Amino acid sequence: EPEVTQTPSHQVTQMGQEVILRCVPISNHLYFYWYRQILGQKVEFLVSFYNNEISEKSEIFDDQFSVERPDGSNFTLKIRSTKLEDSAMYFCAIGTSYNSPLHFGNGTRLTVT
Amino acid sequence: QQPVQSPQAVILREGEDAVINCSSSKALYSVHWYRQKHGEAPVFLMILLKGGEQKGHEKISASFNEKKQQSSLYLTASQLSYSGTYFCGTGFWSGAGSYQLTFGKGTKLSVIP
Structure with missing residues (x-):
């Protein structure tokens, strides 16, 4: 059983629409991360989340992005107004401490048309 | 800020050895290694903390x-x-x-029979 489940596995949306990507860890973890990977490219850090707040974010994570953990279990990434260049695989990753191994979800493939 | 990996790609025959390098311009606290197969999420291999340690996992160290x-x-x-x-x-x-x-751009390793 995977440590973390991501939904949906594939999301197609039109440019300008809002999308919410979800991540559900199987057990209690303290550290949450979102990464994205444009097809064939490297895994890029977006944001880290600890103790119900953002601890670090990259230049990619601009005002169009937000994260929250609304109910103490689901961890969500929202993109308010999607752009074509947001098309990518988005991975949620979880860790038990700041320096623990990361367990990645299977990812959500976002396609913006 | 991202680490630099080399080589970018390598092709091996079964039984051959390979070395993948990772360097950073920043003072590091730790180094993680992950492997990603096509269409899948990255999977944790090992983590090394500062102190010059060496770790092994079967034939991967x-x-x-x-x-x-x-x-x-x-x-x-x-x-x-x-x-x-x-x-x-x-x-x-x-x-x-x-x-x-932060992840490097990755090294694509192909092992052929």
Whole structure:
């Protein structure tokens, strides 16, 4: 059983629409991360989340992005107004401490048309 | 800020050895190694903390030279299952006092019969 489940596995949306990507860890973890990977490219850090707040974010994570953990279990990434260049695989990753191994979800493939 | 990996790609015959290097311009606290197979999420291989330790996992081992801010991943007697893209992740403390893990562009390893 995977440590973390991501939904949906594939999301197609039109440019300008809002999308919410979800991540559900199987057990209690303290550290949450979102990464994205444009097809064939490297895994890029977006944001880290600890103790119900953002601890670090990259230049990619601009005002169009937000994260929250609304109910103490689901961890969500929202993109308010999607752009074509947001098309990518988005991975949620979880860790038990700041320096623990990361367990990645299977990812959500976002396609913006 | 992202670590630099070399080589970008390598092709091996089964049984051959390979070394993948990862270097950073920042003072590192840790180095993570992950392997990603096509269409799948990255999978954790090992983590090395500062102190110059070396770790092993069957025929895959890694070293971390804290002074040189470098890490190397050693794959010996490669198997077909070793094929994939290997990412190093470098952990460091940001200026804001938070911990960040950033991945390199990856090294694509192909093992052929």
